[in-house]
Amino acid sequence: MHLWEGHGGVRIAGDSWGDPDGPLVVLQHGGGQTRHAWRGAGQALGEAGYHAVALDARGHGDSDWAADGDYERDTMIRDLVAVLDQIDGAEPVLVGASLGGNTSLAALGEGHVDGRALVLVDIAPRIRAAGTKKIGEFMGQKPNGFETLDEVADAIANYQPHRPRPRTLDGLAKNVRLGANGRYQWHWDPRYRQRPTMTRDQIRARTRRLEACARSLGVPTLLVRGGLSDVLDEAGAQAFLALVPQAEYVNVTDAAHMVAGDRNDLFGAAVIEFLTREVPAA
Secondary structure (H helix, E strand, O other), X not given: OEEEEOHHHOEEEEEEEOOOOOOEEEEEOOOOOOHHHHHHHHHHHHHOOOEEEEXXXXXXXXXXXXXXXXXXXXXXXXXHHHHHHHOOOXXXXXXXXXXXXXXXXXHHHOOOOOOXXXXXXXXXXXXXXXXXXXXXXXXXXXXXXXXXXHHHHHHHHXXXXXXXXXXXXXXXXXXXXXXXXXXXXXXXXXXXXXXXXXOHHHHHHHHHHHHHHHHOOOOOEEEEEEOOOOOOOHHHHHHHHHHOOXXXXXXXXXXXXXXXXXOHHHHHHHHHHHHHHHOOOO
């Protein structure tokens, strides 16, 4: 595990794979996830000659919680820029899922980061409110924590019924932390979910901002959608592709919103095939 200093002194944790001299690929997870969501993809990228770095967003995983509760997109962009400065991350490839995808899109589209390529995972400017509401309900359950890892596994299985229940619970320990009350809590700052609900005008403004970012993209771009996703539907994907003429599109038909976790084999193969053409490793 690495630790870098993000914006305002918040420490950002991350893992890395592959040759540090290879093309840098920075992986940013979705809200409520941790860097461990990218483990399989990071290993595959490292074996393919890339320097893959997966970050925990502030308030998630092993990164610091923000003392002021600031988890806005612009602040996460500043964290990304700060980390890239410390790892000499010139012209990285940005790979982002959901929250991390919006951060990556805005970072490149507004010129905060000079990147070589962009991979968006089941996210685009126009998404379905029903899907994001379902994510919020999942993240908001059991505010007092879970008694056992079995309860954690049950909660995940109810949210992702298409995914087989894990045979062992060891891997779940990375997604939760043991609180002082002896109960398991999700591995993120509860204040991340306590931000004020966005108004319709704010949602429209966010969409317009991300659409402007998409129009200004000048780098090779790949959109990967989960065919079972209730967050990004086909209409939202096609709307993004209309904004970004150079973008390529992969629909992983038997994956939901968490594409890399559902079908890491297909996801990793699609990303490596794209990068081999657009940003080849030595």
